[in-house]
Every structure is written in C-alpha cells, then in structure tokens.
Amino acid sequence: MQISLTFSPPSRAPLLFPRHNPISAKPLRASFQTQFSPVNALKESGYLPAISRAIEEDEYRIARSQVARKGIDLEGYSIEGISIGGQETCVIIPEFKCAFDIGRCPSRAIHQNFVFITHAHLDHIGGLPMYVASRGLYSLKPPTIFVPPCIKEDVEKLFDIHRTMGQVELNFDLVPLDFGETYEMRNNLVVRAFRTQHVIPSQGYVIYSVRKKLKKQYTHLKGKQIEKLKKSGVEITDTVLSPEVAFTGDTTSDFMLDPRNADALRAKILITEATFLDEGVSIEHARQHGHTHIFEIMENAEWIRNKSVLLTHFSSRYHLEDIRQAVSKLQSKVSAKVVPLTEGFKSMYS
Numbered sequence: 001m002q003i004s005l006t007f008s009p010p011s012r013a014p015l016l017f018p019r020h021n022p023i024s025a026k027p028l029r030a031s032f033q034t035q036f037s038p039v040n041a042l043k044e045s046g047y048l049p050a051i052s053r054a055i056e057e058d059e060y061r062i063a064r065s066q067v068a069r070k071g072i073d074l075e076g077y078s079i080e081g082i083s084i085g086g087q088e089t090c091v092i093i094p095e096f097k098c099a100f101d102i103g104r105c106p107s108r109a110i111h112q113n114f115v116f117i118t119h120a121h122l123d124h125i126g127g128l129p130m131y132v133a134s135r136g137l138y139s140l141k142p143p144t145i146f147v148p149p150c151i152k153e154d155v156e157k158l159f160d161i162h163r164t165m166g167q168v169e170l171n172f173d174l175v176p177l178d179f180g181e182t183y184e185m186r187n188n189l190v191v192r193a194f195r196t197q198h199v200i201p202s203q204g205y206v207i208y209s210v211r212k213k214l215k216k217q218y219t220h221l222k223g224k225q226i227e228k229l230k231k232s233g234v235e236i237t238d239t240v241l242s243p244e245v246a247f248t249g250d251t252t253s254d255f256m257l258d259p260r261n262a263d264a265l266r267a268k269i270l271i272t273e274a275t276f277l278d279e280g281v282s283i284e285h286a287r288q289h290g291h292t293h294i295f296e297i298m299e300n301a302e303w304i305r306n307k308s309v310l311l312t313h314f315s316s317r318y319h320l321e322d323i324r325q326a327v328s329k330l331q332s333k334v335s336a337k338v339v340p341l342t343e344g345f346k347s348m349y350s
Helices: 010-016 038-045 047-067 107-109 128-137 148-165 223-231 254-257 260-267 281-288 294-299 320-331
Strands: 001-006 032-033 071-076 075-082 090-091 097-099 115-117 143-146 175-176 184-187 189-195 205-212 235-247 271-274 308-312 337-340
Touching: 010 075, 071 308, 071 337, 075 107, 075 271, 090 308, 107 128, 128 148, 128 294, 143 148, 148 175, 189 260, 205 260, 254 260, 254 294, 254 320, 281 294, 294 320
Parallel strands: 097 115, 115 143, 143 175, 235 271, 271 308, 308 337
Antiparallel strands: 001 032, 071 075, 075 090, 090 097, 184 189, 189 205, 205 235
16 A cells, blocks of 8 residues: 655644544545545554644644733733843833834834834844834824934934835934933823943933822811812922833943932832843953843842842843843842843753
C-alpha cells in the first residue's frame, strides 16, 4: 500500500479540520493510491489522533492569545507595552490615553491621544511618523505629542520629509515642554516635565491628578456658610496636584538625587529603566552610556517613596530568569512593589 499525503500548512489546520467533523478527508487535499478508503488509511497510519491533538492545541493557543492580557495592573492603572534596550520602548497607560515613547508603533498605541517623547534615539522615537499616519488612516483626531524643546524643529523637519515623500497629510499638535513646565491634558489631569541625564538631551514626565480641597480657614464652616462665600466670589478651595505616574525614559541614576525631581520619587508609580542587572557590566559602564544599573537603584533605595516601581529597558543580553532574579533582590531593598516589564524577553529554556 502506498500513501501520499500533501497537507496544508499547519497555520490553516483549524480550517481544514472543523471540530464537528475532524476526520473529513476531503479538505485535506490528500492524494491516495490504495485500495482502502482514505479515512481507513489515515486511521491505520496513526495520523488522525496526532492531527486532532495538534488542531485542538493550536485552537486553544489562538484562543488564549486573543483573550490573554499582557498588561500589568499597578495602583489602579493597567500598564502595557514593551521596552527592550536598543530595540524599542513604548509604555502605554490607557486610563490616561497616553503612551510614553514610541520606538516602533504597537497597534495598541494608535488609540492613545497623547505621546510623551523622552529623547530622540530611534528606539524611543522611530515609530512616531507611523503613529500619526495610522491615526489619520483610522480617522482619529490629531494626537498631541510632547517633546524636549531642543528637538522640536527636528521633529517638524522629520514630518515635512514624510509628507513630501508620501504625499500625505500628517496632522498633530506638537508641544515643546521644558523642565518644570506643566500642560493640562484634561480638567483633572496635568503633566510636568523633569530633568533626566542621558548621552543626548532627555527628560522624564510626571502625570498628576488634579482635585479641589477646601482651604483650612473654611473647614469649620457649615455647608450654607461655605455656599454663601462661594457665591460672593471668595476662592474657598486650593488646587491639589497628586503625582500619579512618573516615567524617566533612558537616564543615569542621578535623576534620583535631584531635589527638583522629588515628585517622580513619590508618585504612585515610578516607571524607570534598569538596563544592566549583573556584575558582568560595571556601574561605570552604565553611567558612561547614560543608563542605570540595578545596583544603583539598590544604593538609592532610601529615596524611593513610590508605591510601585515598574522596571523597563533591560538589555537584550538578559533572559527572563536573569530579570526575575535581579528584581527579587531589589524587592528586598525597597519598600515599593517592584515589577519588571518583560514583554518581548524569552526564557533561556525556550
């Protein structure tokens, strides 16, 4: 008996073997030269059980990939994205409709209205034109892009080049935000830029929630009295800014020692880099290249007042096991909850 089988590629297997009829031979597009029926031939060859298992496993994997969330829940915020040193960084916070940096253009980032650029290295800014173009393609409103003031003109030139080459409209609002300056994202949310130290000009961002608080001198008054003062034009409340999330981008650990950056270290969440994790790379090497070694975070742990710290920008030299081991050591040094952003990193055993 001779059996010649020509199967479609595995990725199409679920279409060829519907669940209600997993042994249908017709969709296999198989060629048989035998006196037995095709189904019997498959049964005798042992192919059917293996194929059925493969199909079920593949369907399960696809289903799981569609529902599995890759985000991280921290302090009431769902944070997602990817950050691999030298390759790409894009960290998304859907609650703020924003993304920090955009080295490439993850599809999830397209729906964020704000993008905060920390510096001009390609793994942090390279996806910006695609982001703007994609929003135009989907008829989304022009986004607001924040950049260090020193690169504003170059970013405008970059988009002029893309407009000329692609003969397309690329619409956006470009905001040069300097250290200490604030911008109102919405009536209860503002952002402020702070100084970081990299090998090229760079800056981080703190996003604050805004609320009104009754002034101390009026706290003893009753409701009607407060209402009367308010109607008379007296300002009865103070505006309180609460730092929610801070994002550093690429930087040395020096940002932690700058008293002007205190809000970054007391925000609910600090998202900062830890490019190097082991003794194979010295602290001096990290500093020379404008990055932070995790050992430096341990040394400066006393300044960290955040509830959670999300570590990013690990070097691609590391595997998941290296990252998790290093983070567990840091966790014992700081009071904050420490979580690594490991999307895109693989296990050494995979």
